[in-house]
Amino acid sequence: MELSKVTLEIFSKLEQKWLYHCEGKKTRVLSIDGGGTTAIVAGAALIHLEDQIRAKTGDSNCRIVDFFDIVAGTGIGALLAAMLTADDGNGRPLFTARDTVKFFSEKQPELFKVKHVGVFRRRKRFSGERIAKVLKEALRREDGTVLTLKDTCKPILIPCFDLNSSAPFVFSRADASGSPSYDFELWKVCRATSATPSTLKPYKLTSVDGKTSCLAIDGGLVMNNPAAAAVTHVLHNKRDFPSVNGVEDLLVLSLGNGPLNNPSRLKLRRNGDCSTSSIVDIVLDGVSETVDQMLGNAFCWNHSDYVRIQANGFAAGKVTPTTEGLLQERGTESLPFGGKRLLTETNGQRIESFVQRLVASGKSSLPPSPCKETAVRPLANVR
DSSP: OOHHHHHHHHHHHHHHHHHHHHTTOOEEEEEEOOOSSOOHHHHHHHHHHHHHHHHHHTOTTOOGGGGOSEEEEOTHHHHHHHHHHBBOSSSSBSOOHHHHHHHHHHHHHHHTOEEEESTTSOEEEEOHHHHHHHHHHHSBOTTOOBOBTTSBSSOEEEEEEETTTTEEEEEEHHHHHHOGGGOOBHHHHHHHHTOOTTTSOOEEEEOTTSSOEEEEEOTHHHHSSTHHHHHHHHHHOTTTOTTOOSGGGEEEEEEOOOOSOOGGGOOBOTTSOBOHHHHHHHHHHHHHHHHHHHHHHHTTTOTTTEEEEOOHHHHTTSSOSSHHHHHHSEEEEEOTTSOEEEEEEEHHHHHHHHHHHHHHHOSOOOOOOOOOTTTSOOOTTOO
């Protein structure tokens, strides 16, 4: 037999073995919205998610990333996603969901400490230096190693808007693994996606090799709900997800962070115009709701494969914003032609049902992305 045929046969068998491990399993996507400064909605959902995974597997060492193949986050959701996937150097995440939320809760006053600027000191802004300090503390190993996008247990996606190119820019582990020109320090990525123009100045960051730079503002302005970006990434990334041919091969859990805009508290100026802060809130909520509608349609309104957890009662002041309040609130879902309907299941029950499917199909079997800088081209057209 010719050498070329032998090589072809070897690779064919390896491919069959690879696909055998993936067969019958759906690729699991976790998406975490941006918006707000408390993250109480996503935080409560993540703690319940991990607790249920441990309860149903009987393994107290299980983590969320053991049962998801990719994690996406925007703004405050990006920090949660980064902490949940940050590699401790041994292939395990640095933080549990509970530790992540605890760290965030304890550091929130420092993260979002308001300072007054301007001639009359009437403008309110957050301290970029304080935010950077907290992010650096969270996203480094015990030995002091500063983590980059490549240093995550599972693929990760974090969007921002680049003022240099006037276009969205999506940081991804896939691109970082392909080239150091797309690898950025993880804390800087989280800082970039959180640079809301009304509270923080645009943030300039450069790749680890100094060849790619980005002048970033809040990713929430274009992708507050990054679920669609994550789904698109998986569908087009055959290197990391070779068995995915369509949305029928996916399980998606999308976590909101509570609506920012409440019609009863809509701020109007004396001339009847919306205030700038109200417009920003409307944009962020509108982006998230539009993505929810699009994905609902893409999944043919399959409420088992695509689950959206949102806390609609918090904005109207109907429910005290606590973990118990979120989980006990009845879930909602988008309707095919607009609007929403109230479900009989609570958010907690919907998460539990989703976990049942995760555990039934077993832990993620997809291997980590290869870190070969010359073998793989960056993923174009996925940003």
